[in-house]
Amino acid sequence: MADKPEVTIPVNKIGIRQKAKATITLIGNPNAGKSTLFNRLTGLRQTTANYPGVTVEKHQGTLQLPDQALSLIDLPGIYSLDGDSADERIAVDVILGRMSGTEKPSSLLVVIDATHIYRGLYLLEQLLELQLPTMVALTMIDAATATGINIDVRALEKKLGGIPIYPVSSISGHGLDELKQGLTEITQLKPPLIPASWPELSETAEQLSQQLGANWQRIDVIQALLQTQETLVDQLDKQLGSEIVADIRHRLFEDAHPVAAETRQRYRWIKSVIAGVQEQVPLYLKLGVRLARWTNRPWPATLLFFVVLLLVFQAVFSWAIPLMDAIDDASGALATWIVAQLGHNALSSFLADGVVAGVGSVIIFLPQILILFLFIIILEDSGYLARTSFLMDRVMRSVGLSGQSVIPMLSSFACAVPSIMATRVIPSRKDRIATMMAAPFMTCSARLPIYALLIAAFVPDRPMGWLNLQGIVLFGLYVLGILGGLGTALLLKSSALKGPKPRFVLALPEFRRPNLQTVAIKLLERGSIFIKRAGTIIFAAAMVVWVLAYFPRMDNVEFRATVVQSELSEPSQMENLQSAAQLSQSWLGRIGKVIEPVFVPLGWDWRVSSAVVAGFPAREVVVAVMGTIYAVGSEADDQSLAEKLNAARWPDGRTIFTLPMVLGLLIFYAWCLQCAATLATIRRETNSWRWPIFAWTYMTSIGYIGALVVFQTGSLVST
């Protein structure tokens, strides 16, 4: 470790325990284990994944030590200060104190992956220009040792001008205590010396900054000289005169591209440092390399990709069934019990038909959603998702995007909201927006309940080889979503968002065994988000729908008048007739009938139409609404929702849920944008109303047209 300074007790610490709160910013390359280390230090939960650019939000945490608390900030991973994606710019702006509303960091903890110090040292050398107290956490030290990389930490510290380096392993916890101890003294560190990788640049910039005055830090001058910050370039030209600046540039870079010159200088030095401090320089890592190579061979890789997808959908359907049955039985029993306890009245109807039937019909999909997320989290954490962007770059190029759009699109299978935020790794704004418009087409987990309900009700459970028809239909719906998304990207990239060919430069992480604890924490988080939604938004929607369906109550005299001729019918039939009549004249029925004409061409009656309309804020509401509507209007509570849908009829006795109608409804759900959260995220990320409005109008229209075409042609064929 670094030489400890002589123990001197500051005056302010004598007698009183000070709660000094130093703010330490964690910064490092993507995949350097920064977020995992952050979790280990703060105990805060947050997302860490195995592909570049996942940490898109600013994460703040507190490291609680016996005598003081340190405030830690985790930033998105970057490779250099010349960042060109939105994500990297956020990190760079925070570090350089250019982010409004965020204080300039007072000290830096630079996280370097011991198996990738070549690239890590490049960023470190740039960061030393900031002249802030700096420490290094050398992560994955055990993985490095396992692959035969031995780093002489003391020698490296010396080469870096005395920057303290702490080797740690976030998995075993090795070295964490030393690091924590070190962090308590970070503010007492002297600012780093001139970095040794390119002293000419640093010294020139230092002299100029002193000459230019207090507004100019050394790093500002460097960025102006390298032409990585346009505003600074202009200012420097203005203050020094453009001829003098050009002269300085010529002396430093000759005629090379400034950033290229910087990479050449710094990496040349880094290469010599590594030769002195690292025992072995493997050309490539053995760990997981064989697997990586095999899964990257063109054909096995593509085949594997589809097998993995198919397996996921098969599992989602077959593994979840016992659990779903149990939940279904439990909610049915609860509803029956409530009615038995309270008798038939408004309160029991509210609890049984509104709350239990509405929320229960969504909660039932929890097992499927957990299984889907389990797969997605494992694929993410193992590094497979990053591989797919390499693999799919060619495909994405054919629609005008790059492999960088693959991860946002794949994570959209879970939820479009984080996936729209994940588009920040895409450098070009046009490509980023095109990806945002395509991502909501991917089948998110909220679409799963409606797919599962309709498929289970109307697609026969017929085995087809080692798969079954239901699984294949579900897979087909996912394909439909992908085609919709890719088609949209192609359309936009060849019209409104036409631009230069996107670049595709991506560091590929190795395969790693996913950490069980991390997977469990993430799964738990996802599950609780779903349950929270079911308990709030969906609960509220179910309640509103129940009120609309239950009121106004039909006048008893009025009802008797309408059914006077059926006096002789059995009491249960009588009840049926009454509830059907009640529903039809309720507010919901009235609203439904007003909008029905819009949806009749799709084969939807007023009940389906009003459920779909109620689903616009959040699409999984539609299942809850159907649950409530069909519970209110049904005779037997022991029937499942699927059976009730099968029994639904038009007034003239025709079946409502015919195959063409169901297929149309599925297509509508595959393409329609029924998610207020997605719209809000697009609004925030594009900073304009134009794109969310476009996305909503466009997706709703093509969902409607798709359903119309399928229903109309399907009905023609089947008659």
Next chain:
Amino acid sequence: MTLADLVPGDIAKLESIDTSDPGVIRLMILGMVEDIIVHLQNRAIGGDPLEVGFFGSSVSVRKEQARHFKVTRMTKSG
């Protein structure tokens, strides 16, 4: 000979780099500078992009940018 001409398994030394392409600058920031030894690990379907390894890590490089890297092949390991 350029990086784009290598086949999987080849090991080569980067000799000179044409920096006119902004994508190439990004690759240089990731550490692909003159005089380092690279290993062509894989190619995706259709031979593009390439997976290039150096100093223990891998980077995805499109053919379009790979053409800007002049290389000398050192060995050929099947």
